Structure formats: structure tokens, C-alpha cells
Amino acid sequence: xxxxxxxxxxxxxxxxxxxxxxxxxxxxxxxxxxxxxxxxxxxxxxxxxxxxxxxxxxxxxxxxxxxxxxxxxxxxxxxxxxxxxxxxxxxxxxxxxxxxxxxxxxxxxxxxxxxxxxxxxxxxxxxxxxxxxxxxxxxxxxxxxxxxxxxxxxxxxxxxxxxxxxxxxxxxxxxxxxxxxxxxxxxxxxxxxxxxxxxxxxxxxxxxxxxxxxxxxxxxxxxxxxxxxxxxxxxxxxxxxxxxxxxxxxxxxxxxxxxxxxxxxxxxxxxxxxxxxxxxxxxxxxxxxxxxxxxxxxxxxxxxxxxx
Amino acid sequence: xxxxxxxxxxxxxxxxxxxxxxxxxxxxxxxxxxxxxxxxxxxxxxxxxxxxxxxxxxxxxxxxxxxxxxxxxxxxxxxxxxxxxxxxxxxxxxxxxxxxxxxxxxxxxxxxxxxxxxxxxxxxxxxxxxxxxxxxxxxxxxxxxxxxxxxxxxxxxxxxxxxxxxxxxxxxxxxxxxxxxxxxxxxxxxxxxxxxxxxxxxxxxxxxxxxxxxxxxx
Numbered sequence: 328x329x330x331x332x333x334x335x336x337x338x339x340x341x342x343x344x345x346x347x348x349x350x351x352x353x354x355x356x357x358x359x360x361x362x363x364x365x366x367x368x369x370x371x372x373x374x375x376x377x378x379x380x381x382x383x384x385x386x387x388x389x390x391x392x393x394x395x396x397x398x399x400x401x402x403x404x405x406x407x408x409x410x411x412x413x414x415x416x417x418x419x420x421x422x423x424x425x426x427x428x429x430x431x432x433x434x435x436x437x438x439x440x441x442x443x444x445x446x447x448x449x450x451x452x453x454x455x456x457x458x459x460x461x462x463x464x465x466x467x468x469x470x471x472x473x474x475x476x477x478x479x480x481x482x483x484x485x486x487x488x489x490x491x492x493x494x495x496x497x498x499x500x501x502x503x504x505x506x507x508x509x510x511x512x513x514x515x516x517x518x519x520x521x522x523x524x525x526x527x528x529x530x531x532x533x534x535x536x537x538x539x540x541x542x543x544x545x546x547x548x549x550x551x552x553x554x555x556x557x558x559x560x561x562x563x564x565x566x567x568x569x570x571x572x573x574x575x576x577x578x579x580x581x582x583x584x585x586x587x588x589x590x591x592x593x594x595x596x597x598x599x600x601x602x603x604x605x606x607x608x609x610x611x612x613x614x615x616x617x618x619x620x621x622x623x624x625x626x627x628x629x630x631x632x633x634x635x
Numbered sequence: 636x637x638x639x640x641x642x643x644x645x646x647x648x649x650x651x652x653x654x655x656x657x658x659x660x661x662x663x664x665x666x667x668x669x670x671x672x673x674x675x676x677x678x679x680x681x682x683x684x685x686x687x688x689x690x691x692x693x694x695x696x697x698x699x700x701x702x703x704x705x706x707x708x709x710x711x712x713x714x715x716x717x718x719x720x721x722x723x724x725x726x727x728x729x730x731x732x733x734x735x736x737x738x739x740x741x742x743x744x745x746x747x748x749x750x751x752x753x754x755x756x757x758x759x760x761x762x763x764x765x766x767x768x769x770x771x772x773x774x775x776x777x778x779x780x781x782x783x784x785x786x787x788x789x790x791x792x793x794x795x796x797x798x799x800x801x802x803x804x805x806x807x808x809x810x811x812x813x814x815x816x817x818x819x820x821x822x823x824x825x826x827x828x829x830x831x832x833x834x835x836x837x838x839x840x841x842x843x844x845x846x847x848x849x850x851x852x853x
Contacts, residue, residue, distance in 0.1 A: 500647035615733050622736025626650075629744045633763045635643040 328575055333407040333417035340406040340560070341399075344552035345369035351599045358603045369552065376545035384538050386446035394441040395539065395546035398434040402553040405430050409484060409557070409564045412583040414492055414571045416485035424472040424482045427561070428465070431516075434550070435461045445538035453537070456610055460515065463617035468512040470624040474505045474631050475565060484561075488568035501630035506566040508623040513562040515617065517555045520602040556591070559598070563590045638686050639760040645679045646764035649801070653771060653794050654739050657778050658732050661725045662786050666711045669793055673703035676797050679764070680804050689808040695815045699800065702819040707793060707826050714830035715786065718837045726784040726844055735781060739774055746770040761805050768805065771798025784843045785836065789829045796822045 349366040356363025365371075383391070408421025416422025421430075435457060442454025476482045478497055479490040490496040539547055564571075570586030572579035608616065652672035659665035677696045684692030728735070747766035771794050778791030800818055803810065837843055840850065 500644055504647075504651075615731060618731065619733035619736055622733060622738075622740060625737055626654075626740040626743070629740045629747070630647055632744065633747045633766060635647040635763045 329413075329417040332412060332580070333421070336409070336411050336417065337403040337407040340556045341403055341549065341553055344549060344556050345373060347556060347595060348552040351595070351602070354596075354599045355603045358600075369548075373545045373549060376540075376548070377542050379541040381541035381543060384445050384447060387441075387444055387538065390437065390444040391441045391538070392543075394437045395543040395550065397437055398550040399546045399553065401430050401434045402550050402557055405557045406553065406560070409560055410488045410568070410571065411560055411564055411587050412572055412580055413575075414485065414489050414568055414573055416483060419483060419485065422484045424476060424484060427484065428469060428472065432461070432465065434554075442538070447538055450536075450538045459610065460518075460613065463613055464512055464515045464620070467508060467617065467620040467624040468516065470621075470628060471505045471509045471512060472565075474501060474624070474627050477631055478502055478505075484565055487565050488571065491566060492568040492571065498631050498634050500635045501627050504623060504630055505627035508620055508627055509562055509566060511620045511623065513558045514598060514601070515620070516558045517598060518551070519555075519598055520605055520607060555595075559591060559594050560587075563587065563594055567594075641682050642679060642686060642761055643763045645675055645682060646761075646767040646801075648675045649679065649797070650739070650743060650767055650770065650774075653774050653797070654736060656790050656794065657735055657739070657774065657781075660727070662715050662784070663712065665787060665790050666708045666715065669711070669790055670704050670708040672794075672797065673699065673707070676801065677704060679801055683761075683804055683808060687808045691810065691812060691815070692804060692808055694812055695804065698815055698819050702823055703797070706823060710823075710826055710830050711786075711789065714834050717834045718786070718843070726782075726787075728781045728787070729783055730781040735777060738777060739770075742773040742777070743767065743770040746773065755806065765802060765805050768798045768801035771795060771801070774798075783845055785845050785848065786833050786843050788845070789826065789833065792825065792829065793822070796825075 346366060346369070349364075349369045352368070353363045353366050404421065405427065408416060408418050408427070410416045410422060420426070439454040439458045442450040442457070445451070475487050475496075478501060479487050481487070487496075491502065496502045536544065536547060567590050570583065570590070572583030649672065652668060652675055656665050656668045656672060659668055677700045680692050680696035680699055684690070684696065730738075743766065746769040747763070750762055750766040750769060753762075753765070775791040775793070775795030775798065778794060779788045780791075782788050782791065796818075800822075803814070803818065807814075833843065836848065840848060842848065
């Protein structure tokens with residue numbers, strides 16, 4: 328039964344991702360006083376790309392060919408493992424923070440490798456940028472998850488969600504501060520505006536995207552949108568587990584699904600508003616912002632050690 | 636949730652608010668945040684009063700409310716109005732403010748290690764808060780050292796003051812009101828003197844940058 332829920336979660340997130348990025352784009356257009364494209368535009372784009380033929384750069388090899396599928400597959404796997412509708416993990420094996428962190432690192436690694444593999448200059452610069460963001464953000468995310476693991480005594484995300492949901496995670500202030508740090512780290516991981524993904528500059532911004540075409544590009548675009556949902560869901564799953572189903576009863580599950588969608592929509596709406604009210608930061612200055620996140624995360628660790 | 640855990644949670648809020656004071660860009664915001672921090676301080680004193688059953692602590696919290704939540708921020712805001720626009724009161728600090736958060740975390744941790752060696756019967760339950768109050772001394776020092784604007788350096792002094800206030804309440808909850816009057820008036824008069832000095836310096840030198848104020852020497 329839980330395996331079915333896991334598969335459904337993955338399908339749900341993959342199916343929703345283009346809609347969510349379409350809505351985010353619509354919000355941006357409205358905030359810029361434009362009409363903007365339809366919210367379904369991303370589905371049209373993906374369908375169009377899917378029918379196009381694939382063109383590759385001359386020197387690119389196996390890594391470039393495998394990367395889009397691995398990227399999308401890893402994101403779907405992450406989506407399957409998180410406790411989104413239920414409080415417990417549907418597949419406990421996939422809900423371990425160490426697995427989650429490595430599963431998040433794998434696509435990033437391949438993404439950068441593919442950018443070098445493509446043999447062109449612009450994608451490799453973009454790949455390095457992607458790695459830099461990862462190096463700056465992932466330590467804070469690890470620290471936050473480590474704090475949560477110490478606070479609840481388990482590395483399983485489902486156990487964390489249960490403890491937070493029952494308000495029994497012990498050093499309360501440490502958990503709240505960790506939640507703030509996690510929200511910031513997840514926002515940066517989502518690749519939103521002050522840090523990433525300005526639509527006009529794909530060569531530099533999204534690295535290897537420039538070297539792809541056809542179905543591969545479709546898979547990558549979908550993968551990037553799913554990643555946003557997965558990262559937002561990670562935050563929702565751990566720190567806002569309220570309302571998630573405690574049992575496998577159908578009514579509970581339905582309620583859990585509805586509350587999950589509402590929470591996710593709220594988080595994404597906040598992210599979209601922040602995204603559209605800031606400028607892009609030069610990536611030399613990225614460190615300033617990530618230092619803040621590291622500071623908050625280490626503060627939560629200190630609160631945990633002190634015990635408040 | 637009530638009792639000593641509440642005191643400790645409020646202690647953590649003290650750290651968070653004092654960090655916000657250090658991070659605030661504008662002097663005006665810092666003054667309001669300082670007022671908020673003092674409100675948390677009043678909460679700490681009052682909850683300690685509930686826990687220890689000491690009547691003195693309630694009078695302490697009342698006087699702390701009058702002096703620290705209302706009077707001190709009012710003096711600072713008044714000074715800021717007097718300074719006006721000709722001297723930039725909102726100079727950015729020397730250290731990247733984002734890094735100072737990590738620095739504060741390190742300071743709190745070091746203070747906790749220092750406090751865990753102390754074995755006092757009055758402070759056994761509230762060791763985290765004792766660490767917090769000790770850390771306030773260092774946070775204040777950090778604020779004084781890293782801020783370039785002498786107006787913001789006053790907040791460093793105020794934070795140190797709040798720290799000593801909390802540690803006094805933790806270690807000697809039965810201390811008579813006279814001690815409290817000493818602490819409160821100390822804060823008020825020091826802040827008045829500092830504010831007057833800052834206003835005079837701003838009028839004379841048209842700057843609040845500590846580095847540019849070397850000409851005032853001797």
C-alpha cells in the first residue's frame with residue numbers, strides 16, 4: 328500500500344511541476360504588469376520539445392546522453408521517498424537524510440560533469456556556477472538536517488515529521504531556528520531569482536541546458552521544475568507536517584493530500600513573491616547570502632547543544 | 636512548558652533579538668529592535684519571578700520595562716532625530732553582517748562551555764540562560780568592535796548591560812530593589828551621556844564614522 332502511495336507521489340509531483348512553473352511565470356508577469364503566457368505554457372513547450380529531433384554537440388559523450396534521464400529519475404525518486412501525504416515515509420529506505428542528501432548531490436554532480444563534457448565554453452561556466460551554489464548551500468542544509476536528526480534521535484525524515492507534528496521535538500527553539508535556516512537553504516536550492524534562473528541568460532545561468540535539444544531538453548526542463556517542488560516539499564515535509572495523514576485510512580490520506588497541496592501552494596507563493604521582488608545577485612557575492620544561512624544553521628546547532 | 640523551560644526559551648529569544656539589533660542596517664530600526672529585546676528581558680525577569688516566587692523580581696521587571704523598553708530607546712531615537720541627515724548614522728559595519736551571525740553562534744557556544752563548569756545551586760536549572768547572559772557581553776563587544784558608526788556602538792553597550800542584568804537576576808533573585816535601581820539608573824545615565832556625546836560629535840565633525848573621528852584625539 329505504501330509503495331503505491333510513493334509511486335503516486337512521484338507521478339503527482341512530476342505531473343504538477345510544469346503547472347507550478349507556469350503559475351510562477353504568470354505571477355511574475357502580473358507583477359511586471361504584463362499579461363504573460365498561459366499557465367499551461369510549460370506543458371506545450373515540453374510537448375513541442377518531445378517531438379523535435381535530438382541534436383548533440385560533436386565531442387559530447389555518454390555523460391551528456393545519460394544526464395537528463397538521471398536528473399529527472401533522481402528527482403522522481405526523491406519525490407517518492409518524502410513523507411508528503413502521510414507523516415511516516417512511504418518507503419523508509421528513501422526517507423533517510425543521508426540518502427536524500429546524496430540523491431540531491433548526484434544530479435548536481437552529473438549536471439556539472441555534463442557541462443564540461445559538452446565541450447563548449449558557456450555550458451562549462453554555467454556548470455561551475457551550479458557547483459559553486461551547491462558548495463555554498465549544501466553544508467547549511469546538511470547542518471540543519473543533522474540538528475533535526477539529533478533533536479529527534481533518528482535520521483529518518485518521517486520520524487522527524489512525526490516529532491515536529493506532535494510538537495515533541497525537544498529543544499524547541501533549536502528546531503524553530505533550524506526550520507528558518509532550512510527554509511532559506513531550500514529557497515536557494517530551488518534556484519530562484521536572486522541566485523539563479525533568469526530566463527534570458529541560459530548560456531551562463533543553467534549551464535548545460537544550452538547544449539541540449541529535443542527530448543533531452545524536455546526532460547531537463549521538467550527535472551528542474553520537479554526539483555523546485557521536491558525541495559519545497561522537503562521543507563514542508565519536515566517542518567510543516569501538520570495535517571498529514573497519521574494512518575492509512577482513505578479519509579486521512581485524502582485530507583493529507585489536500586493539506587499538503589495547500590501548504591505547498593503557500594510555500595511556492597511566498598517563494599514566487601520573494602523571487603519577483605529582488606534583483607539577481609552577481610555570483611561573486613553569493614557567499615554573502617549563504618554565510619547568513621550558515622550562521623543561522625550553526626546557531627540552531629548551538630541551541631541544540633545548549634538544550635533550549 | 637512553564638517554569639524553567641520557559642525562562643530558557645525566552646533566553647534563546649534574547650539571543651535572536653540581540654542578533655537582530657546587531658544586524659539592523661538603520662539606527663532607527665536598531666532602536667526599535669532594542670526595545671523589543673528589552674521586552675523579552677522583562678519577560679525573562681517576570682517568568683523568573685513566577686518560578687522562584689521572588690516578589691523583588693516583579694518590581695525589577697516593572698522598572699526594567701519603564702527604563703529599558705521605553706526610556707532608553709526613546710533617548711536613542713531622540714538623539715537620532717537631533718543628529719539629522721548631515722552625519723550618516725547608518726554606516727555599514729566593518730565585518731560583513733552575515734558573518735557576524737556565525738560569530739554570535741560561536742560566542743554562545745564558548746560561553747556555554749564556560750558556564751557548564753560553574754556549579755551553583757541557584758543556576759543549575761537555568762544554565763542555558765546563564766550562558767546566554769554571559770554571551771551578551773561578547774555580543775555587545777562584537778557590536779562595538781565591528782560597527783563603524785558610533786551611534787550603533789551604543790547598542791553594543793546596551794546589549795552588555797542587558798546581559799549583566801539577566802545574570803544578576805539569575806544568580807541573585809532575592810537581591811533587594813536597591814541593586815536594581817543601581818542597574819537601571821546606570822543604564823539610563825550611561826546612555827544619556829553617550830547620546831549627548833554622539834550628538835555633539837556629529838555636530839562638530841559631521842560624521843559618525845569611528846575611523847574618521849581620530850581628529851578628536853587630544
